[in-house]
Amino acid sequence: MEFVRIIVELVVGYFALFLLTKLLGKTQITQLTPFDFISALVLGELVGNALYDENIGISKIIFAVTAWGLLIYTTEVATQKSRKYRSVLEGTPSIIIYKGKIDYNLLKKCRLDLNQLQQLLRGKDIFSIRECEYAILEANGSLSVIKKSQYSAVTPTDLNLPTQPQTLPLALILDGEIEHDNLRIVNWDAKRLETEVRITGAHGIKDVLYAEWKEGEDLYVQKYESGS
Template identity: 40%
Template sequence: MEEVNIGLLTIKVMVGFVTLFFIVIVTGKTSIYQLTPFHFVFVLLLGDLLSNTIYENRIGILPFFYTVGLWTILMLGVEFITLKKKSTRSLLVGNPSIIIRNGVIDREIAKKNKLDVNQILSLLRQSNVFSVREVQYGVLEANGQISTLLKSKYQKPEKQDLNLPQMPVDLPTTLIIDGEILWDNLHELGFDQQWLDNKLTANGYDNEKGIFHADWRENEGIHISPK
């Protein structure tokens, strides 16, 4: 059995980690739902490349650097080209396609994108749509997801439709996580520990240690989840 060079292995793992981290930061692809088919294939091949070379002692540091670096440059080059040249986006990234019109699936678009009915229905359910009949327009995005515009009778009513008064919307601020006070958030709200202690006491808590999560919303007050 071939002996593993720990030093070489460590360097390769670190290079692979930094490369993947760098790609995520530069491209901004922090979620799998943001990946186009091109990005997905690139990441798969890069992962395969790393796994095949990391444990191979015969591949030294310089060839490893060269291979990973070249692959990364190619990917970022394509990313740059698709941003600057509109004509290349269709080929390399893909374009959105209207796959549903007025509750009817476009078979040609589905066939072109290698989708069957079950796959389309599954994608709709992921968007909380459980019947094609509800969809006025369904757009197949470049990342494979379907964005939907529902028919008017299936859309949820808005406040203006019900003549309800408009209420201000406040963003909740987290004050405690796992028994630890987030002081920056507390001070940003203009409150101090005495104010927080009073709120905790009013809700039956001696201190923050028994609290898993607590947040504050101006028009609703404090909300506490115990440990």
């Protein structure tokens, strides 16, 4: 009887979840915000926990799934009809790179550090921050970018130009701290880095939010006040 109870509750839970996801639409998967992610986890847990609790019957499973589904549905309706509720429940996009400059204050507000920003940019085939004109952190945590015009998709082959080997840009300063591993790769020392930083107008390492080396180009430096 125990196995029969489990299989019956499993089938009922399966169809309840199937119907509920159909009613709620595709946002549970395709536009997964943090709130959507948590709601999906809770929804699955309601059914999963019920399968192993003998005191919870089919009626309680259906009731729990229906009640949670109504809450989520009400939330979806509220976000569709009210911009105020939408920004509170789903969040709003944040322009964390504006006209090629990192907005450091907004970066901190979004709980995002420079290493995470670099990872997101690499996911968009941007290996150097200097290539990015705008970067928008979407409400679901993804990054949308616009490259600077000189780094657009036109290739040297399109223009019958000779090609050059690609080089990997390396961050030498993050949050006012030297990245010593990268410094060794480019065969620089702290004194050389300090000199190069001062050439750009910064007072010293601690004044620099981000500094990037790229072979054949000047050191790219952004001071903290540049993105504010």
